Amino acid sequence: MRSSIRESVAAEPIGGRAHWTRHVIRHAGIAGGVLALIVVVALLAPLISPYDPIAQPDIIGLKNAAPSLIHPFGTDSFSRDVLSRCIYGARVSLSVAALATAIAVILGTLYGAIAGYAGGVIDAVMMRLVDAALAIPRVLLLIAILALWNGLPLWLLIVVLGATGWFGLSRMVRAQVLSLRELDFIAAARAVGATSPRILIRHILPNVVPTIIVAATLGIGHVIILEAGLSYLGLGVQPPSASWGSIIQDGADQVGSAWWISLFPGLLIVTTAIACNALGDALHAAFDPRQITGASTEIDS
Amino acid sequence: MWRDDVALTILIEDPLKLPAISMMHTAAPTAASRSAATRNEGRLAWPRSPRVRGAAMLIVLATALACNGERKQGPASGGTLVVSTASDADYLFPPLIISTQGREIAEQLFEPLANIGDSLNVFGDAGFTPALADSWTWAPDSLSIAFHLHPRALWHDGKPVRARDVQFTIALCKNPDLASPIAPLLSGIDSVTIADSLTPVFWFKRRSVQQFYDAAYVALIVPEHVYGAIPASALASSPLLRTPIGSGRFRFRRWVPNATIEIVSNRTHYRAPARLDRVIWSIAPSDFGAAATRFLAGEADMFAAVRASMLPQIAKSDKVRLIEYPGFRYGYMIFNMRDPASPSSPNPLFRNVQVRRALTMAVNRASIVRNVFDSLAIPSVGPTVRAMATTDTTIPQIAYDPQRAMQILDSLGWHPGPDGIRTRNGKKLAFSIMVPSTSMDRQSLAVLMQDQFKKIGVAVTVSSVEPNVFERQQHSHKFDAAIENWNADPSPGGIRESWSSAAAHAEGSKNYGDYANAAFDSEVDSALSAGSPPVARRLYSHAFQTLLSDAPAIWLYEPRNMIGIQKRFHVAPLRADAWWAHLADWYVPENEQTARDRAAAGDAPAGADSTAASGNK
């Protein structure tokens, strides 16, 4: 439900324009900065990380050590440093989210653009299928797929995540393409003799780009949370790779006694998700705050 | 007769140490005593008469109770036990039960003809105590046994137990329409006839050492007048199964699916009602953490699967104690001797005993066991448990010596590459450890071992698979190494099932690694046919020595069976395979009863039994 509202909120203007533009740019700055920081940390993981994330220095003495100066985030039940695991976990979480969103964006844009441009029966059939796919809550579908085909390799997990997340985007793109299709300059292009694919690529898609960018930014935040939840259930990223969600899962059954294992990766997820959302909102306001994309009834959850 | 050399300290405070069912003096059956039992079959020798023995026990019991003097009439009783568990029962109808949880509860509601003794002897009828059957008579040719039912045995709905019920139960269990999992266990029984209304007679196809066990203990008897009305094929989906009617010392009260199962003492039991007023299983479905929390928070009284992470809180609490009881489980990491890629050839890596020994040396077993289990397990000494008399803990183990391990691997030509992993002729020294995804302990062990192997230059991956996949890959020998958790046979000869060459080549065998060593085989065989216990023990020792130095597996841990329970409960001795076996003899003394104990004490009436209120939770 929240992501359905996500689209709606993204679609609505948020108050007086001038005041908000300043506000938005300030927010975009902070959010963008935070995200950039996290990405940099992830890229420089081998240099920054204080310890080896899989090393088990002292499985008796250092097991489940509380946060201290030498282990700021504490250690887990195998005496591995949680801070180092979180730093390396950023790589997994961010790359999974980014790649899955990229796949979703590509699929959604293509599908929506084709449906919107073709119109008529093709459009109707394609959208009916999307409606059916949207009817199944994404979480349930993912749980069903990942639990039934257990232990998928990482790349396949990314593909599955991406393949289940493009439906809402395709509707948005289709709506935009529908309205763009009727504009004069398209008719002019057709009159000049441009072929349909050419019109699509050269004229229509560039105008859809802002929507896509906003959706992608919001989507990354959404997928990070989704992947974390799935890893928490044991269905997402499989060991030995560790994402933030799997670290939370490591600590979930000791949350009373070794709370630091679950707390810190969770905070990181929240921070990243907030940054993505703020950035997405800011980008949306910057590109076209008045545009109502008709997304208020989308369900992408 | 044997005596256990290892004294199993059972931390109970029960003044009623009933000698007949105490674990302190268990007889580990050997070939010698087994053959004696076989020879004695069919002869009504006085010491062996179950009737007299039963009477003797009752006299002992009565004396002990009289000396106790806690209550004027009847033994002390009362109390409500709440057991926290993470699994619901699948069925409470004995012919269909598969899960342990189902058995735990059904064995309180239903009774077999005779109960197995605490020594878990399954050969002949030694140690068995009367249950539904007061006594039994062997035919001279041992091809039939007549059981004499207790004349006053009643079902929970008041009807009397008759031989017809026994006949019906066995026929039902063997009926293919029901698809009962215990059908194969009854294959030795040809049929059950009725000599008179209280005497069912079991007829066997041939003699076997386990025929009495098969007849008297495998099947819990169910009433024909209740379950006979429905055709077997429709029985599994009948709602009748959710309100079981048996003859046990407890009767069924209610079952709220995935939430609660409640049983109450059967006040009209023909021998003795259960001493506890009620037992409630509080279920946190598939959620071990929640089940543990309920116990630690005091919402539940008992928890049967105590883990290391719970120990600090238990130590802090003054209301809760741990009771240890002997276990027959041990865990080990087995090397697959066959090549998983082409099962008819030997494993290229593990065929070399030096490699196996080196890998064993790389693992600091004591510390990984301590990390995972804290004090709840001890490092294993081999494919055996300390509870068995034949276990020799003085045999030298392969010691933890990673330096030596590295030297051995060096000498074999495995040299570390740039990434630290050893290679030879371009091949890396790497393998994978398979564990079932449902076992947190084994997964943790694998991860710890992975790190220790890495330190000597061996690359190990941990493959966590679903239990049925685990099973399948073991059967088809498609794995490198796997961590097994095995239930030892009380009889030491059971070792052949997993480690002998005969087992290695048998279809469906349990020798998953395909270990075969002729010297070991012959040593075990001699031990089995030894003349006297000390000789047998020495021979077993030799056999183990051979096995241990051959390193077919890395012997990891031997869990200590622990239940956590509130102190006010006085428990009966706990049987190794089933702590719940004597649940009906537990109680809370009157002066220690809490409000919850008393809350429904008056609420366990005769009427409120078979209606299951499956309403809201």
Place this chain on the structure above:
Amino acid sequence: MASNRGIVGTVISRLVQAIVVVAIVTTLVFVLIHTAPGDPFAGAMDNPNVSEALRARWRAMYGLDQPLLTQYLRYIANVARGDFGWSFSMHRPVLDVLKDALPNTLVLAGTALVLGFAGGIGLALIQATRPGSRTDRTLGAGSMFFYAMPDFWLALMMMLIFAYWIPIFPVAGSVDPIMHEYMTPLAALADRLKHLALPAITLALLSGAAVARYQRAELLRVLPDDYVRTARAKGVSERRIMLVHVLRNALIPTVSLLGLSLPVLFTGAVFIERVFAWPGMGWVILNAVSTRDYPLVTAGVIVAAATVTIGSLLADMLYAVVDPRIRGR
């Protein structure tokens, strides 16, 4: 999507579409679940008495050895009669399992929805009356914080803080598993409320944050409109303006949000139910998937999809009824 045939026509065509969608979903789910690897009788593998032959018998008994198409047709025929099959993992009819789980999810999600919407709208009102102020920005940051949070993590933290560190609430479950049967009606009610509190508050925080953000945007959009300025010129009090004129118009789109929330009612907040061991639909489906309980998973997902479809249908209808601009057509 209003057609020229008016409301009734719209409703009928949407209903037909909804049925088609549910049919497609049923087929997809059925095929998906039956082509997945795994075996519903895998849980029995631990028991050495369960042989391959026995499992083959069970498969035959439940018709699992038939070709997929036969199974599918039989399933459709049964569902039409209201028979959702037999749950392998719970050993009860699937309908019974769903009937037990559904009320639990309704209670949890319903409570959370009421709390969330009330809280969210209230928060939005406060923010909209002083846009740009420190209060507005703080509350805005707060709702952004909860809006972006993963639900399972919030549930874990809530449990940690309010059940472990400051033990005011019970850790899990919907009622006290033991004593509930023996409580007086008043005590039983209190017991239920105590168990409901944490999961409902957690869910309410998450949904309320989204509502607050959306509602605030709506309120601010309506504020500059002409009729508001007229009312102010007429001398109507600021408070009355806010509550009567602005809110009423700003609530209209929120009504459609309410309809969209209906799916949550039936699929359950999966992660929240899991963390708090709340025995609702989400929990049941999670369990059913891991035990390969085909009939239960299929039924659960179908119910979820049907609800989502009905939910969006109701949302559109409600929106059409409430929005005077559409009604006029």
